[in-house]
Amino acid sequence: MRNETTVERISARELVVVRTFNGSASTIFDAWTKPELLKQWWAPKSLGVSLFECESNLRVGGTYRYAFGRDPKNPEVFSGRYKEVSRPSRLVLTQVYERLRDAGEATITITFEESNGKTRLTLHQLFPSKEALDGAITSGMERGMRETFDQLDGLVDSLLRATQGR
Amino acid sequence: MIYKPMTPAMLAALGEPNRFRIVELLRTGPRPVNDIVARLALKQSHVSQHLRVLKNVGLVAVEPRAQQRLYGLRAHSLRQLHDWLDRYRHIWEERFEQLDDLLEQIKGQEKPGGAGKNK
Numbered sequence: 001m002r003n004e005t006t007v008e009r010i011s012a013r014e015l016v017v018v019r020t021f022n023g024s025a026s027t028i029f030d031a032w033t034k035p036e037l038l039k040q041w042w043a044p045k046s047l048g049v050s051l052f053e054c055e056s057n058l059r060v061g062g063t064y065r066y067a068f069g070r071d072p073k074n075p076e077v078f079s080g081r082y083k084e085v086s087r088p089s090r091l092v093l094t095q096v097y098e099r100l101r102d103a104g105e106a107t108i109t110i111t112f113e114e115s116n117g118k119t120r121l122t123l124h125q126l127f128p129s130k131e132a133l134d135g136a137i138t139s140g141m142e143r144g145m146r147e148t149f150d151q152l153d154g155l156v157d158s159l160l161r162a163t164q165g166r
Numbered sequence: 167m168i169y170k171p172m173t174p175a176m177l178a179a180l181g182e183p184n185r186f187r188i189v190e191l192l193r194t195g196p197r198p199v200n201d202i203v204a205r206l207a208l209k210q211s212h213v214s215q216h217l218r219v220l221k222n223v224g225l226v227a228v229e230p231r232a233q234q235r236l237y238g239l240r241a242h243s244l245r246q247l248h249d250w251l252d253r254y255r256h257i258w259e260e261r262f263e264q265l266d267d268l269l270e271q272i273k274g275q276e277k278p279g280g281a282g283k284n285k
Contacts, residue, residue: 002263002266003262003266005255005258005259005262006255007254007255007258017255017258019258019262021262021265021266021269022266022269023269023272023273027269027272028265028269031265031268031269031272037268040264040268041261041264041265041267041268042261042264043261044257044260044261044264045260045264046260047257129183131183131186131187134180134183134186134190135180135181135183135186
């Protein structure tokens, strides 16, 4: 019934998510690039996360910004630039997770292949380094939970203090 | 199904790139400190510090063998790591289901009087 989602780490720096949708490529392309549509699906609701702000200047070189999380006063932010905009088949963008800005920029390539009224979406994420991908997986950044990060900050501090000693 | 997340302490420990490199190296089997130092080209004092952190959060355990102390990964902790990747897939699944709903809505709007949706 429901279409299957696959996630595969194809190399140290690359993660690929594939999913088929019952709809045209242009509709799905719009759902990925128009703020009013993104706001309706992008934030995983079961985690209590909302997309507070979403700006998208859809043109080559144009920027976008998603602010999301649980607390609008302390959002998690993804931002970046569109590198290629070929509606409805292909979208290439850079992405920075602002909390881990030093980790660098990821490059995300999304392809939309339509056939018989269905569209196969391939989301290819190239992380700036192996560590950044490991970090993305392990840090739970997708959860967008400020509370967790606050907790982590505190823990990292105390771990550092404990290990650096006197 | 319940996906048990890693503890925040484990995440914090892995957030440091060199500690992650150590964990990756230990996936091939337990090793003594000097071997880790040589393979990762890190200072011995840093490796010792990192190992202490990894041990404190339960990712790594020490086993004495002959004259040496071998540092190895704890299987239970690794299972939690695996669950984490699984969780990532579940987040995308949830998003995509929300997108499915949106696509249905859009379809309904595109067809005037489009109550007769085919499944």
